[in-house]
Amino acid sequence: MKRIRKLFALMAAAVLLLGIFPAMATANARATLRPVIFVHGGSGSGSQFQTQAKRFASNGYPATHVETHDYDSLFVNNTMEQVHAGLDQRIARLKAATGADKVELLGHSLGTLVSQQYLKSSAERAANVAHYVNIDGGSTAGAESPPVPTLAIWGEGSTDRKIEGATNLYHSGESHVQTTSSVATFKAAYTFFTGEEPATTGVTPESGEIQIAGRAVYFPFNTGLRDARVDIYPFDPATGRRTSAQPVATYQFGGSGDGSFGPFKGRGDVHYEFVMSKNGTNQVHHHYYQPFRRTDLQVRLLSGDPGGPLDWLVERNRNHVAMLVYRNKEWWGDQGADNDTLALNGTNVLNATITPRTKRACGIFMYDWRSDRRTNLNTTVGLFPVLPFISGADHYMPASATGTVTLETRQRAADGQTDRLRIPNWPSDTHMNSIYIDDYA
Incomplete structure (x- = not known):
């Protein structure tokens, strides 16, 4: 007994x-999780790791443990040495803030060149990195593994590609940008970092208050927004109209700075509109988001000055709407049953001309080309045929003071799930619209 x-x-x-x-x-357990740093590729930004950051957080990583390292991938505003020096500072700051002995590093595309050169540049630098994930790099990534444990993930293309001494995985059904945001890449990276599979590969919603933060930057240079203001409003996706007369947060940007904003207190089940107005002009850029679902510190508002490179791509007119629909996963329009759908006012703009798989288009600019009040989706427009990762469509959407534009998206392999939202049909002579679509269903 x-x-x-x-x-x-x-x-x-x-x-x-x-x-x-x-x-x-x-x-x-969470105290043992090392900080994670992502280095984007050409024409990219921290937004390409937005979903993965939330997947890490859904598995116990503090949101502040995951950061992205933005830089000018055209190397107009920085040199490679400056990019590496900034990475030194980020690693030192994260180690000090978290008490970690090392960090985890991932690079995508051009970011694999940046990361590999960094790791091979000195033993001191390599000693600060526990593991490195090389995501779909090109031949410039080098044939030999960096001096840290390395996982190489390859998307569509030749399976002869490999890094000697690394663990090489082939996700042959995934396109180039998709490899940064896919479930398969997250699962492989998480397991590589922690030694165990993630409890979930989804973005687990948070109830109640969340934190939202990021940067407002000039595309594609990733330099901070200047002489401007950003007002943030909740909006109703069924009507496109703001549900609050006053912004929930406002940020002023002066003549210098990196464009950082937040965090501000929001909700994970709310749609937000970020209204960017340039000082001294009548130009407004509206940025519309689907619900963030949980704390998100990787928001990137991609924009440009009036009359700058982005304006050269878009024809403006008070009679029509101009917009960019952007997703961190290529849009496919020539893959039959594997196509995505992006319909504006009932017309699907994705086809074999506008978004062939080989185009790798993540962003699609749409406006009334030549202002003839006609839609012609049988040809791409302007400079878009020669630009990487973006495409353009001649789609006439009338502008008015009270109307809306309806967007319906269905992602490939999403079991038919359709997302729908409306935005006001702002006239493009003074308004530009960017709509950010999640890269997961």
Whole structure:
């Protein structure tokens, strides 16, 4: 009987400990998770890791443990040495803030060249990195593995590509940008970093208050917005209209700075409109988002100055709407049953001309080309045929003071799920619209 009573006492103590200390156990487990840094590729930004950051957070990583390293991939405003120096500073800051011994590093496309050169530049730098994930790099990535444990992930293309000494995985059904945001890449990277598979590969919604932050930057240079203001409003996706007369947050940007904003307090189930107005002009750029679902510190508002390179791509007129629909995953229009759908006012703009798989188009600019009040989706327009990762469509959407444009999207392999939202049909002579679509269903 004494043995039985002792056994019951031990079991009761174990239950009590599990009941009292699960939070402490979780906290101790999370304390061992190293910070994660993502380095984007050409014409990219931190937004390409937006979904993956939230997947890491859904598996216990503090949102502040995951950062992206923006730089000018055209190397007009920075040199490679400056990009590396900035990475030094980021790693030192994250190690100090988290108490971690090292960081985890990922690079995509051109970012693999940046990362590999960084890791091979000195033993001191490599010593600060626990693991490195090389995502769909080109031949410039180098044939030999960096001096840290390396996982190389390859998308569509030749399976002869490899990094000697690394673990090489081939996700042959995934397109180039898709490899940065896919479930398969997240699962592989998480397992590589932690030694175990993630509990979930989804973006787990958070109830109540969340934190939203990021940067407003000039595309494609990733330099900070200047002499402008950003007002943030909740809006109703069924009507496109703001649900608050006053912004939930406002940020002023002066003549210098990196364009950082936030965090501000928001909700994960709300659609937000970021209204960017340039000081001294009547130009407004509206940025519309689907619900963030959980804390998101990687928001990137991609824009340009009036009369700058982005304006050269878009024909403006007070009678029609101009917009960019952007997703961190290529739009496919020539893959039959594997196509995506992007319909504006009932017309699907994705086809073999506008978005062939080989175009790798993540952003699609749409406006009334030549202002003839006609839609012609049988040809791409302007400079878009020669520009990487973006395409253009001649789609006439009338502008008015009170009307709307309806967008319907269906992602490939999403079991027919359709997302729908409306935005006001602002006249393009003074308004530009960017609509950011999630890269997952």
